[in-house]
Amino acid sequence: MISFCPQCGHPTHQRIPAGDNRKRNVCGTCGYIHYENPRLVLGAVLEWQGDILLCRRAIEPRAGLWTLPAGFMENGESSEDAAARESREEAHAHADQMRLFTFIDVPAIDQVHVFYRGILRDGRHSPGEESLETALFSEARIPWSQLAFQTVRLTLEHYFEDRRAGEFKPRRLLTGKRAKRLVRWTV
Numbered sequence: 001m002i003s004f005c006p007q008c009g010h011p012t013h014q015r016i017p018a019g020d021n022r023k024r025n026v027c028g029t030c031g032y033i034h035y036e037n038p039r040l041v042l043g044a045v046l047e048w049q050g051d052i053l054l055c056r057r058a059i060e061p062r063a064g065l066w067t068l069p070a071g072f073m074e075n076g077e078s079s080e081d082a083a084a085r086e087s088r089e090e091a092h093a094h095a096d097q098m099r100l101f102t103f104i105d106v107p108a109i110d111q112v113h114v115f116y117r118g119i120l121r122d123g124r125h126s127p128g129e130e131s132l133e134t135a136l137f138s139e140a141r142i143p144w145s146q147l148a149f150q151t152v153r154l155t156l157e158h159y160f161e162d163r164r165a166g167e168f169k170p171r172r173l174l175t176g177k178r179a180k181r182l183v184r185w186t187v
């Protein structure tokens, strides 16, 4: 929530702009409307010789816990580019053969988490600045009790379920408090 206008620096106030139906942060001086909308988090499930690449987080939230490489999408990049970039930044990992896998609405925190799946190009990985360590885990050794995020857990569960079934099915999921329950669709 901002309280000063990013355009002119004067104070902003919560009100419903003309023609709108939600409260927005509106500048009392220049009239600039500061819209806040959900953010996209892009990540990747990268496999190498049957194992999955995870990163142990060096930063909050959930520092010390394990996650798939993932982070906020940047302006000017595609969703696939974002997933590949996060893999490079957090694990110095190069992704190949990327396919859309999970699309997860997280309305409780105003985010959408999207995971691609792909191949870890050469098996190489090492921790980037936001990771304490990186490692390849077999399905049996995934640290389920030390995963950082529910969307990572869901994505890994579906990944192994599909891999056992011999067919990967892209999915859309709805999670979080406002959803009351987990809803799953195959897309």
Ligand SMILES: [Zn+2]
Binding pocket: 005, 006, 007, 008, 009, 010, 027, 028, 029, 030, 031, 032
């Ligand atoms: Zn202003």
